[in-house]
Amino acid sequence: MTQTVNATDAAGHGRMPTQIKYIIGNEACERFSFYGMRNILVPFLIGSILLGYLPDEVAREGAAKDLFHSFVIGVYFFPLLGGWLSDRYFGKYNTILWFSLIYCAGHACLALFESNATGFYTGLFLIALGSGGIKPLVVTFCGDQFDQSNKSKAKVVFDAFYWIINFGSFFASLLMPRVLESWGPKWAFGIPGILMFVATLIFWLGRREYVNVPPSRGTDPDSFLEVVKSALLRNGHGTGTFLAGASVVLAAVMLLLWAVSASTGAAVWPQGWGFVITFCLALGALIAGIGIGASLQLERARGRHPDVAIDGVRAVLRILVVFALVTPFWSLFDQKASTWVIQGTKMVVPHEAWWWPSWLVTSATQMQALNPLLIMLLIPFNNLVLYPALRKMGFQVTSLRRMGWGIGISALSWVIAGVLQLWLDGGAEVSLAWQTLPYLLLTFGEVLVSATALEFAYSQAPMAMKGVIMAFWYLTSTFGGLWVLLTNATVRRPEVVQWITAQGWTENAFLMFFFAGFALVAALAFAAYARAYPMQENYRAA
Known part of the structure; x- marks a missing residue:
């Protein structure tokens, strides 16, 4: 349902949207649930029977670190999927709600399958999918609730968002290790799961009050991807097109070599470089090759796209270099x-x-x-x-x-x-x-x-x-x-x-x-x- 804000004020000092309380309440409970399970994951894995097959504590610590960082990689990869589904098909509200239900199912798996590797790791995957899927949407969905009449209230809400995130993380980091130590993993993972269910319920309760901006369904002819495509493929092929094509081939070869190594045991891919590492390397090769290739030929897109779109893509490509240098942090x-x-x-x-x-x-x-x-x-x-x-x-x-x-x-x-x-x-x-x-x-x-x-x-x-x-x-x-x-x-x-x-x-x-x-x-x-x-x-x- 789309709500129309009636209050108008040229200075932007209209009333606070009443539906914001549902979004803030959802964020508070969701952040507690996420940090509650995330911050106890490594100590739980080291002491659990899930890694009991490893010979010593050092090996269990190494495996626990690898599992944790593979989980984090998933959490921050799946925003791409959530954002794409929201923009192309379902809109922010539906996408947040459905991914939240997946999120709840993941918490349930952690609590129920503490001693079962398949069930527990399925839970981690579902949490990464659910948490990552909603990550790029909640803040922007909150922003959608404001217009010119009450835009001055938005800063107050975004400050509250940041405060709530750290408030939830602070108490989850203090309390959940004590719960794990005193009551065991079922409660230590179960309590965050209950909080995630409450978060989803709170979000659902506001369904009749939200402002829902419809999805664009990919209709923008001057989007980032459309400009990049024109730069690489319009007016023949150049050095940039070759680099982009080479990156696609390189990514495919990486995945193929990993598949051959994993299925046959042949030493065609570095030992220890599992699917997660290989997939991320392939993704990095694609981003680097296509990004550099497009930057070399961006002028080819002029005429098909407005100058503002082309200059926007150039700005994004420059920012990507900054982002790449931040990844070590x-x-x-x-x-x-x-x-x-x-x-x-x-x-x-x-x-x-x-x-x-x-x-x-x-x-x-x-x-x-x-x-x-x-x-x-x-x-x-x-x-x-x-x-x-x-x-x-x-x-x-x-x-x-x-x-x-x-x-x-x-x-x-x-x-x-x-x-x-x-x-x-x-x-x-x-x-x-x-x-x-x-x-x-x-x-x-x-x-x-x-x-x-x-x-x-x-x-x-x-x-x-x-x-x-x-x-x-x-x-x-x-x-x-x-x-x-x-x-x-x-x-x-x-x-x-x-x-x-x-x-x-x-x-x-x-x-x-x-x-x-x-x-x-x-x-x-x-x-x-x-x-x-x-x-x-x-x-x-x-």
């Missing part, structure tokens, strides 16, 4: 729920310290609650104190500079985590409280990168291309997970293990310093690219 950030949790389990909880909240924090898994808590503190600190102070000192705090510094600061957090790992490997008793420092730096980096990147992308892309940019932004987390899986698979090769051991390192310590170096190189490359980036200002006219 996500490879660091998402490991706080895997690598850092595993490190924390080897540390000592300082219950004897008077300042440690022993009544609340009893395990390393709960340290993840620091991230949303610090976000809620750092964002106002940056906006009200840090950035104004830097401006007074003569420093121009641009979005690209913030993002570059964020990647670099995240690298520093992993240097500190690596030092803590060296202490542990040397036999020292290390207090869990020491992890507060890398969490602080990583969260500071997240605020500089993640919150800034969406603002940057929005300002650079024309209005018609903003949906495309959001889809590509989610893929940065997918490729961040890919770097983790690739690195882990490489480090486990016997010759690499032997080399690491010969240097006097453990695998965990090596990986921490490797990822720190990886992010530092990315930060330097980001800074170099940012110096030549032509900034745009594509905001909607008042």
